[in-house]
Amino acid sequence: MPGTVDPVDAALREAAAVGPFFALCPEGRPFDQGRLPLAHVYSAPEGPLVARIDAVAAALRTGDRRVAASIAFQGLAARLWSVALGAAVLGERLPDLGPERLRWNPARTAPDDLWLPTPRQAARDDGDLPAALRSAVLHGHLLPLHRATIAVCSVSSRVLWGNAASALVGSLRVLHGWCRTAGRPRAADRALSLCRSVLDDPLMRETGTLHEDAGAPAFVRRGCCLYYRVPGGGLCGDCVLAHCR
Template sequence: MTGAGPLRPPEAARAPAGAVADALAEVASLGGFFVVRVGGPGEGWQRLARSYAAGFTDLAEAVARRHRTGEPRVGVSIAQLGHAARLWSPALATAVRHGIVLDLDGLQRAEDGPALRLPRAAGWYADALDDLAVPALYAQVTRQLQALAGGLRVKVAPRLLDGNSASALVEAARALLAADPAARAPLTGLTTRLLATGHLRGTGATTGPGLGFRRRSCCLYYRAPNGTKCGDCGLAGTRVR
């Protein structure tokens, strides 16, 4: 699989909505990036497709103001990185802890911030997907990020955005490992396979049993007035201006 692709898992592998909702409720306890709300009133939420088509402008501008940077691409990159974390964290956690691949179609975003909501919980049992489980998980998250990239009004290198996705994936894996060290083997295996899939291939490499990561790009955070190079930055050890 080389891109987000049209992959759609078979309906026979569907998990009951209740099981998916329970899984999302459980993984939400791991931290803010793992939270995806389910159901409830629709007021105050917008379809992510609308936000993507608008270039994620409101969140990118809010990030730029918060970090006091006049470079629009810095705000875009950091906003996209945060969104990637909010996608990968619950998707990876429900797969590892509950054996469920989330169906992210219909995902919504809060009108006043980055929080995410599914009007109805949906997903597939990973065991029932067999060899399609990893491509399906990859496709559900990457399809969202490719739609975001397609609507951007600011030019940002595609491989920088892919690197952000990879960094968010590995950070989610590290958080899961810290919460459940016994899950090291399946978690490491799944993360490694995802990093070898499609747009994530070649973005970086894990290092050591603690799922350290060194990416081959940079999220540009160091260019904000008070920013620094991140721990996995491809520019670590180099002097940049």
């Protein structure tokens, strides 16, 4: 019908209102040859993923490729979680973010790094949004990204899964705070519930502990992302090393 708003597009627009990290590249931007299907990035990491790790290493001024690979993984994980979680929480729709459809430009920053072609479709959820979120992001993207990262750099598997959990809770904290400020307490509760479900997946279950601190979600990792090894770097707020002092 004329004027009918597609629910998936509406969910993505609601997510984008939270901030650029929760948004996809806006429609109408010029064609970008640097955009690659993430499926290609995962299957041929020697090109785009290595280039991204090199760029992160240069930005952090570190020669330790494990640190750069860790931070590169966490950055992309945070983008994927933010887009999916924002749409699922605010629009109660999970877009089809399949790695064959979703494209990434490793040289861009949010929101221009991720682009989804139209028509944008809903992911199949069978009425179980938490399971759909786990399937779409954790198993559909982060598991192959984890394998690709380890294939090009000898970074610890435990570090990467800890990063996946930390990225999820980082997105949760921003979204939860935004929902509370916007007067949407049910959405804030939905965000927390969805994240608890994801963190209960076997891939994430041993990564850390989610709790509430003064009404806001907080997380304590059981591992470290290695950022303290960066020149001038320190410990992240959720780092196990910070909580052992």
